[in-house]
Amino acid sequence: AQSVTQPDIHITVSEGASLELRCNYSYGATPYLFWYVQSPGQGLQLLLKYFSGDTLVQGIKGFEAEFKRSQSSFNLRKPSVHWSDAAEYFCAVHTGTASKLTFGTGTRLQVTL
Amino acid sequence: EAGVTQFPSHSVIEKGQTVTLRCDPISGHDNLYWYRRVMGKEIKFLLHFVKESKQDESGMPNNRFLAERTGGTYSTLKVQPAELEDSGVYFCASSIPSGLTDTQYFGPGTRLTVL
Numbered sequence: 001a002q003s004v005t006q007p008d009i010h011i012t013v014s015e016g017a018s019l020e021l022r023c024n025y026s027y028g029a030t031p032y033l034f035w036y037v038q039s040p041g042q043g044l045q046l047l048l049k050y051f052s053g054d055t056l057v058q059g060i061k062g063f064e065a066e067f068k069r070s071q072s073s074f075n076l077r078k079p080s081v082h083w084s085d086a087a088e089y090f091c092a093v094h095t096g097t098a099s100k101l102t103f104g105t106g107t108r109l110q111v112t113l
Numbered sequence: 114e115a116g117v118t119q120f121p122s123h124s125v126i127e128k129g130q131t132v133t134l135r136c137d138p139i140s141g142h143d144n145l146y147w148y149r150r151v152m153g154k155e156i157k158f159l160l161h162f163v164k165e166s167k168q169d170e171s172g173m174p175n176n177r178f179l180a181e182r183t184g185g186t187y188s189t190l191k192v193q194p195a196e197l198e199d200s201g202v203y204f205c206a207s208s209i210p211s212g213l214t215d216t217q218y219f220g221p222g223t224r225l226t227v228l
Contacts, residue, residue, distance in 0.1 A: 034216075036219070042221060043116075043117070043119075043219050044204060044219035049216060099169075099208070099215045099217075101146075101148070101156075101206075101217060102158070105155045106155070106156075
């Protein structure tokens with residue numbers, strides 16, 4: 001069965017600093033990968049997704065993620081964090097044969113001014 | 114276009130009571146999913162409808178949970194009787210069936226607290 005690991009439970013960065021949130025997956029075949037964000041009091045919002053093709057994908061709010069098959073990773077990045085990016089971020093995968101998503105435990109991002 | 118909506122946003126009930134959660138998917142989305150996040154844990158899949166049919170209910174924890182989607186539009190998730198461990202946030206998501214490229218859009222969730 002597939003699994004997703006987000007090794008960092010909590011990360012604090014200063015506003016304007018760069019950000020990288022880690023995500024590792026375990027699945028034997030081609031994964032379909034997603035990043036979602038949950039801002040305080042909000043639902044889950046899709047940031048970006050990777051299905052195939054270019055391994056660097058661009059998302060909303062200035063986020064990007066890079067799929068690295070050799071490392072089984074799909075890390076989320078942003079060059080300059082804004083205070084409004086404080087939220088919880090979830091990496092997820094589905095295998096295509098089954099549409100249900102498998103999520104990581106989430107990374108809570110705190111942004112200091 | 115309206116997103117996925119869920120009602121209520123919060124529910125506080127006592128152990129042994131019944132609660133019904135509702136989800137209205139995005140119009141035209143035949144796929145509807147229920148997920149749950151228990152505090153401190155990952156978001157976990159509960160079940161998947163395609164129109165009114167249950168495609169996959171492998172994540173339903175036990176027979177105290179009953180999901181329905183009459184007419185293939187909105188869905189309800191009933192917990193009867195509720196137990197303390199049922200507390201958590203219940204998310205609903207919907208999508209257009211797209212096979213390998215299925216992309217799910219989530220609602221705001223219902224926070225259920227069982228006392």
